[in-house]
Amino acid sequence: MSKDEIRERARAALAKALKTDPLAIADAASQSDLSAWDSVRHMNVVLALENEFGIEFADAELPGLTSLPVLVNAIERHTSA
Amino acid sequence: MRPPPRYEDTWKQERKGARHEARTRSRPAMGSELTIRIIRNYTAEPIADAIKEAAQRVGLAVQPELGAFDNVGAEIAALASDAKPPALAIVTIDLEYFSGGLFSPKWNLPQATSDLRSVLAAIDSIPPACFVLVSTFLPGFRTTMPWAPEHPMLGRSGAAFELNHILRGFVADRPNRCGLLDFERIAARLGESATLDRRFGLMMKAPFRQEFIAAAAAEVVRFLKCRFLPPKKVLVLDCDNTLWGGVVGEAGPENIQLDPYEYPGIAYYRFQAEVLAIADKGVLISLCSKNDEASVWQVLDNHPNCLLHRRHLAGYRINWANKAGNLRELALELNLSLDSMVFVDDDPAECQMIRSQIPEVAVLQVPGKIYEYPALLGASELFDRLSVSQEDKERVHYYQAEKGRREVQKLHVDANGFLRDLGMKALIRPVRAGDLPRASQLCQRTNQFNLTSKRYTESDLARLLDDPQARMFVLEAEDRFGSLGQSGLIIFRKLAGAVEVDTFLMSCRIIGRLFDRALFCEGLRLVQSDWRFDKVQASFVPTAKNRIVSGLWKDYGLSRVGADGDETYAGLLPELKVSFPDVIQRADDL
Numbered sequence: 001m002s003k004d005e006i007r008e009r010a011r012a013a014l015a016k017a018l019k020t021d022p023l024a025i026a027d028a029a030s031q032s033d034l035s036a037w038d039s040v041r042h043m044n045v046v047l048a049l050e051n052e053f054g055i056e057f058a059d060a061e062l063p064g065l066t067s068l069p070v071l072v073n074a075i076e077r078h079t080s081a
Numbered sequence: 082m083r084p085p086p087r088y089e090d091t092w093k094q095e096r097k098g099a100r101h102e103a104r105t106r107s108r109p110a111m112g113s114e115l116t117i118r119i120i121r122n123y124t125a126e127p128i129a130d131a132i133k134e135a136a137q138r139v140g141l142a143v144q145p146e147l148g149a150f151d152n153v154g155a156e157i158a159a160l161a162s163d164a165k166p167p168a169l170a171i172v173t174i175d176l177e178y179f180s181g182g183l184f185s186p187k188w189n190l191p192q193a194t195s196d197l198r199s200v201l202a203a204i205d206s207i208p209p210a211c212f213v214l215v216s217t218f219l220p221g222f223r224t225t226m227p228w229a230p231e232h233p234m235l236g237r238s239g240a241a242f243e244l245n246h247i248l249r250g251f252v253a254d255r256p257n258r259c260g261l262l263d264f265e266r267i268a269a270r271l272g273e274s275a276t277l278d279r280r281f282g283l284m285m286k287a288p289f290r291q292e293f294i295a296a297a298a299a300e301v302v303r304f305l306k307c308r309f310l311p312p313k314k315v316l317v318l319d320c321d322n323t324l325w326g327g328v329v330g331e332a333g334p335e336n337i338q339l340d341p342y343e344y345p346g347i348a349y350y351r352f353q354a355e356v357l358a359i360a361d362k363g364v365l366i367s368l369c370s371k372n373d374e375a376s377v378w379q380v381l382d383n384h385p386n387c388l389l390h391r392r393h394l395a396g397y398r399i400n401w402a403n404k405a406g407n408l409r410e411l412a413l414e415l416n417l418s419l420d421s422m423v424f425v426d427d428d429p430a431e432c433q434m435i436r437s438q439i440p441e442v443a444v445l446q447v448p449g450k451i452y453e454y455p456a457l458l459g460a461s462e463l464f465d466r467l468s469v470s471q472e473d474k475e476r477v478h479y480y481q482a483e484k485g486r487r488e489v490q491k492l493h494v495d496a497n498g499f500l501r502d503l504g505m506k507a508l509i510r511p512v513r514a515g516d517l518p519r520a521s522q523l524c525q526r527t528n529q530f531n532l533t534s535k536r537y538t539e540s541d542l543a544r545l546l547d548d549p550q551a552r553m554f555v556l557e558a559e560d561r562f563g564s565l566g567q568s569g570l571i572i573f574r575k576l577a578g579a580v581e582v583d584t585f586l587m588s589c590r591i592i593g594r595l596f597d598r599a600l601f602c603e604g605l606r607l608v609q610s611d612w613r614f615d616k617v618q619a620s621f622v623p624t625a626k627n628r629i630v631s632g633l634w635k636d637y638g639l640s641r642v643g644a645d646g647d648e649t650y651a652g653l654l655p656e657l658k659v660s661f662p663d664v665i666q667r668a669d670d671l
Contacts, residue, residue, distance in 0.1 A: 040126040043281050047291065059280065 001079055007072050009052055014068065017041065017048035030067030042066075053079055115141065115305065116167035118211075120148040120156040123175040124287035131298035141305055151178065157203040166211035168309075171262060171301065172204060173216035175288055176241060183237060190240055197244050201251045209258055209540030214304065216262040216297075217245045222273040241265070256468050257518065257539050260304060267296045307465045312526070313443065314421040315395070316359060316464075317408060320370035320377050322427040323447055324389060325349045330372060334379045339386045344452070346386070351455035353388040359464050363473025365395035365415060365480060369407045369424070374399040395480040404431055405438040415480060416589040418528065418626065423463050472519055472566050479590055482562035500595065500664040504561035507596060508668040509603040512553035512570070517542050519567045520555060523586060528626040530587040530597065532619065532633065537584070550575045551583070552611065554604040557671050558596050564671065565591055571604040579616035579651070580608060592629070595662040601637065602661040617657065621648040 007027065014029075015022040018036040031037045037045065042062075049071060050056055055078040057065065065071050117132065119125050129145035136143035146167070148156035153174060160170055177183045180193035204213055220238035230239075245265060252259045268276040275292040282288035289297070321328045326338025326349055339353075340346030360366050366389070370377060377399050380387050396414050398407035404426075412419050420441035426432050427447035436444050443463055448454055458464060466473075490499050512520055521539040528534070537545070545551045556569030568588035574581045587597050605617070619634050620643075621627075634650035635641070638658030643649035661667070 040124060040285070040287070043127065043285060043287055059284070062284070 001076075003072060003076060006053075006075050006079070007068070010049060010071050010075060011068060013048040013052040014045060014071070017044040025068060028067065028069060037066075045071075049075065055079060115143050115169065115309065117143055117145045117301075118148060118156075118160060118167045118170045119145055120153055120160070120170060120172045121174070122151045122153055122178050123173075124150075124281075124285050125173060127287060127289070127291070127294050128173075128297055131294045132301050135295070135298045135302040136305060139302060139306055139310075141302070141309065143305065153200060154203060157200065157207065160211065161203070161206040161208070163208070163211075166208050168210075169212050169214065169301075169305070170207060171214045171216070172200070173262065173264075174200070174218070175286075176218045176237065176244070177282075177288070178286065179218075183240070190243060193240065193244065194247065197247055201247070204251075204259065205255075209543060210538070212308065213259045214262040214301065215248060215252060215259060217241075217248060217265040219264055219268050219276070222268075222277070260467075262297065262300060264297065267293060267300065271296060303462055303465060304467075306462070307467050311421065312466065313364065313423050313463045314417050314526075315365045315367060315411070315415060315423065316356065316458075317367045317369045317411060317422055317424045318356070319426040319428070319431070320368060320372055320380075320399075323370075323425055324353060324368075325380065325384075325387070326451070329376045329380055334376065334384055337380065337384070339380075339384060341386060348451045348454045350386055350388065352457070355455055355458045357388055357393065359458060360393055360477065361474060362464065362466050362469050363476045364464055365417075365477060366393050367395055367411050367415070368397040368399060369404055369411065370397075370399050371401050371404070372399050392481075393477060395477050403434075405435055408435065408439060408442060416529075416592070423461075425457075468518065472522070475564075475566070478563065479565060482560075482565075483590060485562045486560070497664065500662075503594070503664075505594060505596070505665045506559045506668040506671065507599040507603070507665050508557040508559075508671045509554055509600055509607070510557075511607070512542070512546060512555050514543070514546065516555055516567065517546070520553070520570055523567070523570050523588065524584065527586040527588060528624070529589050529629050530592050531624075531627050532585045532630055533583065533622045534624050534627065535584050545572065552604075552608045554600065554607060556587075556596060556600040557668075558591055558594075559668070559671050569596060569600045571600050573604065573608050575612055576614075576618065578614055579618050580605075580612060580614045582617065582619035585619070595665060597633075598659050598662050599665045599667075601659060603667070615654050616651060617654065618642075618649065618651045620650065623648065 011022050011025050015025055018034060018041060020034070020036055025034070031042075042065075046057060046062060046065065053075050055075065057074065057078070061074055065074060115136075117129075119129055126147060129147055132145050133143050148159075153172065157170075157172065160166060180196040181187050201215075204215070207213055218241040220241035221236060224236060224238065249261065252261050271293055275290055277288060277293075278290045318324055321330075324339075326345055327336065329337050338346035339349050341350050356366060368377070378391065381389060381391050396411050398404075398411060400407070404424075408419065408422060408424065412422060418441070419439055422441075423443045423445060424432075424435050425445045425447065426435075429446060432444045432446045435442055443461075445457055445461055445463075448457060486503060489502055517539045521537055521542050524535060524537040524542070542553070545553060552573045552575075554571050555567050556571075558565035558568050566588075568591050570584060570586050571582065572584040574583045585597075585601065587600070617639065619639060621631060621634060623631065636658070637652075638656050639650035639652035640656075641648070642651045
């Protein structure tokens with residue numbers, strides 16, 4: 001899976017979890033740009049991405065997964081492993 | 082370099098924020114949106130989101146508000162002194178964090194029991210306008226000694242059992258104020274893996290999986306539907322392959338499938354049992370079947386395994402005519418609207434025809450997998466009820482008596498002779514506390530003869546009962562065919578020098594029988610002994626269904642005083658053109 005492909009699927013899942021428009025999520029979007037992305041919604045984000053890619057993040061990773069680029073890198077690590 | 086924020090840190094910050102928010106919370110203006118306050122000791126935000134979405138799907142606008150985290154006592158107290166309480170409060174407590182924490186060395190059941198009793202006592206102080214759902218505690222899914230009943234002092238299951246016992250007793254004693262949000266039952270249905278989220282349970286105090294959250298939200302919405310949407314009142318059933326397997330006209334009554342033990346007849350037998358259970362809740366049962374009438378009666382009257390009998394039926398259409406027309410006729414005969422009907426048929430073409438010709442009618446098709454059939458009515462959730470009154474249980478008798486009255490009517494050419502022949506009696510008396518469930522039911526359900534259609538709940542009426550500026554009277558009616566039950570309500574409010582008719586309604590089963598005049602005149606006479614006034618003011622609030630009373634106030638001698646769309650009427654006492662009908666006898670006791 002290419003990085004671009006991961007990014008688009010991740011963007012769509014992120015948008016769904018935050019109940020927002022994918023167009024509102026820039027490539028570099030982070031928790032600080034998106035008001036809906038609070039620590040409680042972060043659970044939805046994690047679950048949505050895990051479901052989308054069939055992976056499970058490590059617990060130590062979770063607090064740091066706070067932007068689309070970081071998420072994409074993490075997903076890439078999990079899916080290529 | 083700064084270490085990344087730990088969950089605990091962000092969480093604590095937000096908790097502080099939430100506390101602040103709870104103190105300064107400003108309530109959104111109450112339009113058609115229902116406010117729900119969630120009082121919790123764990124991360125219930127996902128439940129709030131799920132409730133909002135699930136409610137939207139059934140057309141209810143809901144605004145959930147979360148109480149501050151882990152501040153249950155104070156949040157309930159705040160609700161108790163709230164001037165504009167929400168429509169619903171949900172109190173949900175996770176055992177793991179309750180009473181100092183289930184895993185704390187200090188945890189003990191007597192203390193937890195006493196803490197729970199304090200929470201429940203606080204719930205009693207919440208104003209009755211706010212219904213309270215309380216979630217049950219989850220027992221453990223696993224134990225090291227599955228063969229031993231757990232000691233309540235030790236295991237989670239034992240503790241949950243004891244605390245839930247208290248909780249259920251509390252709720253059972255307050256049927257019109259409190260309900261259960263039965264997490265224990267939902268968890269039993271879904272199983273451990275769909276219920277518990279161990280990861281976010283420990284990291285975020287968010288113990289539930291999305292499946293469980295969706296199921297819990299669905300239960301809340303089911304409750305909201307039941308409380309705020311109009312109920313279904315009539316179940317209309319096809320016969321062949323619906324009440325029994327096979328075609329009675331061809332196979333003969335002895336060869337149809339209907340049996341308490343043998344498959345597939347057992348599926349139809351169990352379905353009939355479900356129908357009777359629904360009839361017991363006050364839903365009227367009717368038949369609509371393309372059949373030879375005699376062969377249907379052969380089954381209902383004589384088949385040893387047929388649970389449904391002729392006496393259970395409020396009406397029927399057994400003929401070869403179009404079923405849409407039959408349903409319309411039944412609605413007229415029962416004096417109920419089409420949107421209160423549910424129709425069950427096995428024939429997909431008939432189902433489709435009703436769906437397209439009368440979209441207001443809810444249609445259920447007999448499932449192809451006939452073993453699913455007994456669960457059909459329950460799973461449809463169309464006949465959910467908050468509570469069941471004595472009136473509900475006896476409703477079918479009223480409708481059967483009504484048939485007798487129609488027979489009498491056929492014998493009389495002039496209306497007055499017919500009315501006189503009915504031997505009508507009316508008892509009109511002040512509403513008492515015990516009448517409130519029925520009175521509120523009348524307010525909620527009466528659509529046609531209802532001048533203002535104010536949908537008072539039981540707690541609204543309880544307040545009016547204590548209000549010195551209001552008087553409420555109920556009509557109990559009877560005729561020679563039997564009791565007509567509590568079937569009318571009038572509410573007066575005191576104005577300066579005048580009295581206002583706040584609510585005036587009659588159950589549809591007694592419309593056209595002059596009972597309205599009896600209730601109005603007697604109510605007015607009773608209220609005159611308390612208050613001094615010389616003028617009556619009233620209004621007509623038009624709805625889609627109450628055209629029948631649009632001219633009532635004029636008939637009573639009141640004149641319209643409102644301009645344009647304002648249907649306010651007024652008149653001095655001597656101008657009234659309404660008197661207690663001489664065909665109705667005043668009763669002191671029925």
